[in-house]
Each structure stands twice: as structure tokens, then as C-alpha cells.
Amino acid sequence: MWRWAMGILICGAIATAWAHGQTKLSAKWEELTAAEFREAIARAQGTCLLPFGILEKHGPHLPLGTDLLNVRYVAEHGTQQEYAVIFPEYYFGQIAEARHEPGTVAYNTELQMKLLQATTDEMARNGCKKVLIVNGHGGNENLLPYFAQTQLDAPHDYVVYVQRGHEIPRRAEAEKAGPDWHAGERETSDMVVTHPSLTHVDRAKEESGADQKRVHLPENVYTGIWWYARFPNHYSGDGSLATKEYGEADLQSWINTVVRAIRAVKADDESLKLQKEFYEKSRHPLDTSH
Numbered sequence: 001m002w003r004w005a006m007g008i009l010i011c012g013a014i015a016t017a018w019a020h021g022q023t024k025l026s027a028k029w030e031e032l033t034a035a036e037f038r039e040a041i042a043r044a045q046g047t048c049l050l051p052f053g054i055l056e057k058h059g060p061h062l063p064l065g066t067d068l069l070n071v072r073y074v075a076e077h078g079t080q081q082e083y084a085v086i087f088p089e090y091y092f093g094q095i096a097e098a099r100h101e102p103g104t105v106a107y108n109t110e111l112q113m114k115l116l117q118a119t120t121d122e123m124a125r126n127g128c129k130k131v132l133i134v135n136g137h138g139g140n141e142n143l144l145p146y147f148a149q150t151q152l153d154a155p156h157d158y159v160v161y162v163q164r165g166h167e168i169p170r171r172a173e174a175e176k177a178g179p180d181w182h183a184g185e186r187e188t189s190d191m192v193v194t195h196p197s198l199t200h201v202d203r204a205k206e207e208s209g210a211d212q213k214r215v216h217l218p219e220n221v222y223t224g225i226w227w228y229a230r231f232p233n234h235y236s237g238d239g240s241l242a243t244k245e246y247g248e249a250d251l252q253s254w255i256n257t258v259v260r261a262i263r264a265v266k267a268d269d270e271s272l273k274l275q276k277e278f279y280e281k282s283r284h285p286l287d288t289s290h
């Protein structure tokens with residue numbers, strides 16, 4: 001009887017351990033149960049990623065969601081090395097300059113800011129006290145630091161961090177023919193790795209990705225029409241040069257950068273403390289001593 005009971009207990013323990021080993025905690029918010037979500041936030045130490053994409057034309061050969069697809073690939077691979085919870089698909093950014101192309105979804109400025117604030121507020125209410133926005137779209141490069149700055153307007157019990165850019169592996173021939181900024185050799189190479197079935201390298205020569213240089217201004221003078229003036233086809237570079245090897249090297253560099261960012265954000269105990277101090281002092285600036 002005892003041996004029989006012990007046998008059942010041992011089998012049960014093995015089965016439980018096996019089942020536990022099989023159910024790896026997903027990093028994706030939408031895949032977690034409510035109970036798992038609680039566990040995920042604890043394991044992530046309140047650090048959550050908001051991978052930020054866009055819907056816009058990417059030359060004649062890449063899908064509209066290229067930036068979203070790539071940034072999510074990087075976030076998913078990065079969190080396998082350093083755990084953090086990943087917010088679902090988000091693509092409500094700045095892309096006014098592509099309004100003349102089919103498939104662009106360009107929300108107005110007010111909505112972009114409000115939706116982003118509401119999203120990070122909701123993330124924080126659910127325990128994401130450190131929100132790391134991982135930018136996948138060049139057109140957001142001014143929006144996201146500005147959004148982070150606006151967090152100082154009113155008190156928040158969480159910190160917004162923005163991860164932008166990574167070291168791009170250099171190639172001997174790189175940028176000889178001009179900039180490789182959009183749907184060109186590098187981005188197409190990334191897509192060859194992340195979504196080969198959606199990547200049509202054979203169509204990459206159907207349009208030109210050359211810099212059209214239609215406005216002449218000094219480098220330190222900015223104007224909103226600059227991108228349209230230079231790359232009206234939403235194509236910068238030459239996607240036909242894409243290779244899997246270059247894509248793998250570039251993605252690895254990007255993933256490493258995101259992993260380093262997650263680790264740094266987890267280790268950062270100062271930002272939230274300083275924010276609190278700042279909000280408190282900003283309520284009565286005349287008392288601030290020097």
C-alpha cells in the first residue's frame with residue numbers, strides 16, 4: 001500500500017515538474033493569463049517593453065509593417081536573454097510624410113501623444129514601473145524623446161525610457177551609392193532573416209532608392225518636407241543588395257543593444273527617485289535652494 005502510494009506521489013511530482021518545465025512564461029502581454037501576468041511583472045522587475053512600429057510604404061519590395069515586424073522580432077529575441085514583458089503591437093506614431101503613399105496610417109499629433117500617454121499610464125497601472133519604448137521607425141526619432149520630456153509636465157509613478165538606434169555593422173561597400181536609410185540593403189537584409197516570405201528582393205529594382213536632393217539647405221537647418229524632398233518613394237538605398245548574413249549581423253547588434261538597455265533599465269534605481277524629487281520641488285520653485 002505504502003509503496004503504491006509513494007509510487008503515485010513520485011509519478012505526480014515528476015509529471016508536475018515536467019509540466020512546469022514545459023510552460024515557459026511568455027514575454028508577450030497578450031499570451032499571458034491574468035495569474036501568469038502577475039508572475040511575469042515580478043520576474044521582469046516591473047520592466048516592460050513597448051516596441052514601436054509604423055504602417056508605411058517600404059520601397060516596392062517590403063511590406064507596410066516592416067518596422068513593426070522587425071522591432072517585434074528584436075524585442076522577442078532580446079527578452080529571451082533578459083526577461084521583460086512586451087506590450088502588444090503598437091504602430092500609432094509619426095508618419096505624416098508618407099500620407100501620399102497607399103497603406104500609410106498616420107494618426108494626428110494630438111491622438112499620437114494622448115494614445116501613447118494613455119498606453120504607458122495603463123502599463124504602469126498594471127505594474128510596469130519602467131516602460132522601455134523600443135523604437136523601430138525613423139520617423140519617431142523626434143516624437144519619442146519629446147514624449148519622454150513631457151513626462152515632466154505632471155507627476156507619474158513610473159519612468160519612460162526610450163531606446164533608439166544601434167550600431168550598424170559596416171560593410172566595405174556600404175553607402176557608397178548614397179544613404180541606406182529605408183527599405184535599402186540593411187533593412188531588406190533584416191527582413192530576409194525575420195520574414196523571408198514577405199520580402200520580395202526581386203522587386204527591389206522596380207523603383208529607385210536614390211537620394212533626389214531636391215532641397216538645398218545647410219545641415220543644421222531642418223524642415224519637415226526634407227524626407228519627401230530626398231526620398232519621395234519611401235525608398236532610400238538599394239534593397240536588391242540584401243543578404244541573409246548582413247541581416248543576421250545587423251539584427252544581432254540590435255538585439256544586443258536592446259538586451260543591454262533592458263539590463264540598464266532594471267538596474268536604474270535613480271530615475272524614479274529623482275523624478276519624485278523633481279515633481280515635489282517643481283510645485284514650489286521659490287523654495288529651491290542653490
Ligand SMILES: [Zn+2]
Nearest residue numbers: 066067183187
Ligand atoms: Zn523601415
